[in-house]
Amino acid sequence: MKKRCAIVGASLGGFRSAQELRKAGFDGEIVLIGEESHPPYQRPPLSKQLLKGTSPVERCYLRGNISEPYSRKLGVRATSIDPLEKNITLSNDTTVEYDYAVISTGARPITFPKVPPSSRVIYLRNIEDSVRLRDQLKQHVRIGVVGAGFIGSEVAASVSGLVKQVVLFDGDEHPMSKVVGPYLSQTLKTVHQNNGVETVFGAPVSIVDSETEDVVWIETPSQRHPFDVVVIGVGVKPATQWLRSVDSLKFDEVGALLADDKGKVYGAEALYVVGDASSWLHPLYQRHIHVEHFESTVNQASQVAKNITNTPRDAPELPFAWTEQHGRLIQTVGVRMADSKDEVIHRSGHALVVLFHSSDKVTGAAVFDASEELSWAKAAVLSSLRKEPD
Amino acid sequence: MKIEVDFDRCQSNAICMQIAPSVFEVREDGYLYVLIETPEESLKPLVEKAAASCPTQAIKII
Numbered sequence: 388m389k390k391r392c393a394i395v396g397a398s399l400g401g402f403r404s405a406q407e408l409r410k411a412g413f414d415g416e417i418v419l420i421g422e423e424s425h426p427p428y429q430r431p432p433l434s435k436q437l438l439k440g441t442s443p444v445e446r447c448y449l450r451g452n453i454s455e456p457y458s459r460k461l462g463v464r465a466t467s468i469d470p471l472e473k474n475i476t477l478s479n480d481t482t483v484e485y486d487y488a489v490i491s492t493g494a495r496p497i498t499f500p501k502v503p504p505s506s507r508v509i510y511l512r513n514i515e516d517s518v519r520l521r522d523q524l525k526q527h528v529r530i531g532v533v534g535a536g537f538i539g540s541e542v543a544a545s546v547s548g549l550v551k552q553v554v555l556f557d558g559d560e561h562p563m564s565k566v567v568g569p570y571l572s573q574t575l576k577t578v579h580q581n582n583g584v585e586t587v588f589g590a591p592v593s594i595v596d597s598e599t600e601d602v603v604w605i606e607t608p609s610q611r612h613p614f615d616v617v618v619i620g621v622g623v624k625p626a627t628q629w630l631r632s633v634d635s636l637k638f639d640e641v642g643a644l645l646a647d648d649k650g651k652v653y654g655a656e657a658l659y660v661v662g663d664a665s666s667w668l669h670p671l672y673q674r675h676i677h678v679e680h681f682e683s684t685v686n687q688a689s690q691v692a693k694n695i696t697n698t699p700r701d702a703p704e705l706p707f708a709w710t711e712q713h714g715r716l717i718q719t720v721g722v723r724m725a726d727s728k729d730e731v732i733h734r735s736g737h738a739l740v741v742l743f744h745s746s747d748k749v750t751g752a753a754v755f756d757a758s759e760e761l762s763w764a765k766a767a768v769l770s771s772l773r774k775e776p777d
Numbered sequence: 778m779k780i781e782v783d784f785d786r787c788q789s790n791a792i793c794m795q796i797a798p799s800v801f802e803v804r805e806d807g808y809l810y811v812l813i814e815t816p817e818e819s820l821k822p823l824v825e826k827a828a829a830s831c832p833t834q835a836i837k838i839i
């Protein structure tokens with residue numbers, strides 16, 4: 388009998404897991420289960436090219452095919468899993484039995500209390516959200532963006548110039564400083580301002596969306612701003628709620644499913660997790676790390692496929708992420724710890740690298756508009772992490 | 778030397794093409810094409826520079 392691998396979540400992590408399984412020689416049945424009815428697609432263009440209207444929806448669809456035996460169950464949600472019996476129950480009251488299962492259910496936006504998504508309040512995660520926002524970009528429109536993390540900052544940058552006004556709000560004085568450090572956070576703020584994005588940082592924000600009014604209000608203790616559309620990007624939460632009834636599984640403090648350094652979930656047989664829903668033990672950091680980026684997701688998909696097929700794995704990779712705003716590029720490698728001491732290095736010309744030091748190690752780095760310095764930064768992090776303590 | 782591009786990641790911004798036009802080409806259809814998948818060793822420095830400069834690190838040399 389051929390084995391069956393069920394994959395829950397049909398986006399980047401799920402589709403790539405299926406592709407990598409075939410690449411690694413898995414010839415059993417692959418069942419890909421996903422809540423969204425689109426073919427598997429990727430999200431980075433949702434805050435960039437798709438939003439700006441420079442590329443069509445089809446361009447987001449992931450490329451390549453999966454060879455038979457392969458089936459897709461799209462538009463259905465997994466509602467529970469029984470890791471002992473090895474089956475998954477779906478929202479259409481059917482069950483899928485498996486020999487192996489990969490969880491790739493990603494993450495969902497954190498919502499403001501009492502501010503549900505509406506035609507003018509957008510939490511950006513899916514194609515529909517991006518298209519809904521894109522269709523409202525008109526020269527007379529005022530847009531408020533709440534949360535200057537990766538997604539909020541990218542949205543503000545993408546829509547500036549296409550609408551009358553863009554204001555970016557964040558409760559933090561230095562948004563994104565947890566990931567890029569205060570220096571680059573300040574740099575980004577200046578870049579935003581020079582490109583027509585107004586910034587209101589360091590004040591708590593509340594949102595009032597009342598049916599009786601033509602506008603949505605964003606309020607800080609000292610100001611009140613009216614907007615036609617409000618975009619909220621205050622972070623995401625791993626979509627693991629449906630797994631919570633299984634007592635043997637373990638989750639980290641944000642709700643990501645914990646797994647070993649090969650992606651095998653603790654407390655279950657033949658169960659794996661990749662992408663935004665996961666927190667893997669990272670051998671270089673010797674702790675569990677939860678990453679919400681493209682590169683980690685595809686690396687994890689490849690590692691899980693190798694694990695399932697008993698194929699030798701590659702050496703562990705450092706987390707890597709990129710963000711583009713106003714034509715400026717920030718790339719990060721590794722992680723920035725909460726107690727990081729940042730070292731700002733001006734390399735040749737205007738190239739800027741920030742090294743993140745913590746406990747006598749360089750745990751990560753950020754590179755500003757200088758992709759050619761990335762490999763140098765990466766090498767600095769890797770050699771420091773691999774060095775034995777004195 | 779073999780070039781492998783992760784086409785999902787590629788944003789067709791043609792940075793690689795500016796560096797190594799004999800190897801990478803972004804065409805009118807908006808997609809990147811790898812003109813030579815196994816370039817000669819003499820092209821290695823250029824290809825390496827192109828790979829390093831890719832914002833999304835879509836180009837791998839194996």
Ligand SMILES: Cc1cc2nc3c(=O)[nH]c(=O)nc-3n(C[C@H](O)[C@H](O)[C@H](O)COP(=O)(O)OP(=O)(O)OC[C@H]3O[C@@H](n4cnc5c(N)ncnc54)[C@H](O)[C@@H]3O)c2cc1C
Pocket residue numbers: 395396397398399400401420421422423429430431432433434463464465466491492493494511512513538626629661662663664678679680681682684707708709710711
């Ligand atoms: C707007 C935006 C821009 C981004 N830009 C970048 C970028 O520039 N660079 C970068 O590195 N990363 C970026 N990211 C992050 C990147 O997209 C994610 O890291 C990646 O999508 C994670 O893939 P995933 O498969 O784990 O999860 P997801 O892509 O979230 O996919 C999970 C899928 O599972 C489905 N699902 C959830 N629960 C269930 C269930 N119970 N049953 C069935 N299906 C379910 C969901 O509907 C979804 O389709 C961006 C993300 C967003 C939202």
Ligand code: SF4
Pocket residue numbers: 782786787788789790791792793794801803809830831832833834835836
């Ligand atoms: S530099 Fe990277 S993203 Fe740009 S066209 Fe080349 S491969 Fe694609």
